[in-house]
Amino acid sequence: MDSTELMQAAFAARDRSYDGRFVVAVTTTNIYCRPSCPARRPRPENTRFYASAEQAREAGFRPCRRCEPDGVTRDRAAVELAIDLLRQADARIGPRISLAELAAETGYSPSHMQRVFTRATGLSPAAYARALREERARVALSTAGAVTGAIYEAGFESASRFYDSMEGKLGMTPSAWVRGGAGATIRWAVVATTLGPMLVAATDRGVCRLSFDETAEDLAVRFPNADLVEGGEAFAELLARVIEAVERPGAGHDIPLDVQGTAFQQRVWAELRRIPAGETRSYAQIAAAAGHPGAVRAAGSANGANAVAVLIPCHRVIRADGSLGGYAYGLDIKRELLERERQ
Ligand SMILES: [Zn+2]
Known part of the structure; x- marks a missing residue:
């Protein structure tokens, strides 16, 4: 897809995530819109794409009153500034930056700041700050090894708060994870499927590995310190559900997963x-x-x-x-x- 096709697709889909990245000018009405404008779509041959609102204005188009395409440039600049401030606050030891402070820096009200930030990033400013801390914690965890040290390095006030925030995302505790699954029991099996031999492995929380053409040795490389247990009755029911989900991939499933990621x-x-x-x-x-x-x-x-x-x-x-x-x-x-x- 070249960039014009991409812009056409984003415009056709009213894709909000492209707002601020380009504007669409309509030659029959002489106005320009943001990609997500709710107005009816003009014929493709009557549209022109511009990288910025300024360029559309220079070409003689006026901003649409319905979607206010000039506002999005301001919003984007405000969000970029807010992200910068959150990153700076994350990088230094000290107080967190509040929503009110972010809003004050950008000239927006707190509720408007919250709305444009969430629309642009998919996360609220608070969740974004939390994600920054978690990413840093993970990097520290995977390199440092000393869990407590990593926690303080990542700016968490106390270990319990850290575990609260990781809980529900990591099946294994962070300490088990950094030690290659130490303390976790992982049940596994290799079964024949119509797609070839399939490895399935699960903790008590859910499936932690599903792959093809892998063996117990591959699993041991991923989780060198876990207690690897082959098969067993406790595992049979889950395994049957997994096989069904793989043989009929279109049917959907509600199989619990135990996966880790940033x-x-x-x-x-x-x-x-x-x-x-x-x-x-x-x-x-x-x-x-x-x-x-x-x-x-x-x-x-x-x-x-x-x-x-x-x-x-x-x-x-x-x-x-x-x-x-x-x-x-x-x-x-x-x-x-x-x-x-x-x-
Ligand atoms: Zn519009």
């Missing part, structure tokens, strides 16, 4: 789970849906970091030109999964 990875994975069976999305669409339209490559790597194939349907992401792109377990499996979902 805040951004989790947002990408959540978006993947929203793609209906039988449909596909491009990496750019997933990046935009996860709140970071520019982060196409990062969305691609988050997609690739998915530990549970099929259950988080990373196979539903293809290239913008319609070609399959990549797949960790080979394109034959990806093609077959998509084919089954289309039926």
Whole structure:
């Protein structure tokens, strides 16, 4: 897809995440709009795309009264400033920056600040600040090893507050995670499926690995310190549900998952789970849906970091030109999964 096609698609879909990135001018009415304008869509041959409102004005167009395309530039600048301030506050030891302070810096009211920020990033300013801290905690955890040190490095006042915020996102506690699954029991099996041999592994919380053509050794590399238990009755029912979900990938499932990732990875994975069976999305669409339209490559790597194939349907992401792109377990499996979902 070239950029004009991308803009046409964003305009047709009224995609808010493109607001501020370009404007659409309509030659029959002489006005220009933001991509998400609610007004009826003009014929494509009557539209012109401009990178900025200024350019549209210079070309003789007037701003639409309905979607106020000039406001979005201000909003975007305000959000960028707010992100800068949150990042600066995150990088230094000291008090957090409040919503009221962010609003005051940008000249917006707190509620308006909250609304434009959430619309642009998909997260409230408070959640964004929390995500920054969590990402930093994860980086520190995976490199430092000393959990308590990592917690204080990440700016959490107390260990309990840190665990509150990680709970529900990590199946294993952060300390178990940094030690390769130490203290966790992981049950696993390799079963034959119509897609080839499939490895399924789960903690008490849910499935932590689903892959093809992997063995217990591969699992042990991922979780070197976990207690790996093959099969067992406790595992049989979950395993049967997983096999069913893989053999009929279009049917949907509510299988619990136990996966770890950064805040951004989790947002990408959540978006993947929203793609209906039988449909596909491009990496750019997933990046935009996860709140970071520019982060196409990062969305691609988050997609690739998915530990549970099929259950988080990373196979539903293809290239913008319609070609399959990549797949960790080979394109034959990806093609077959998509084919089954289309039926
Ligand atoms: Zn408009």
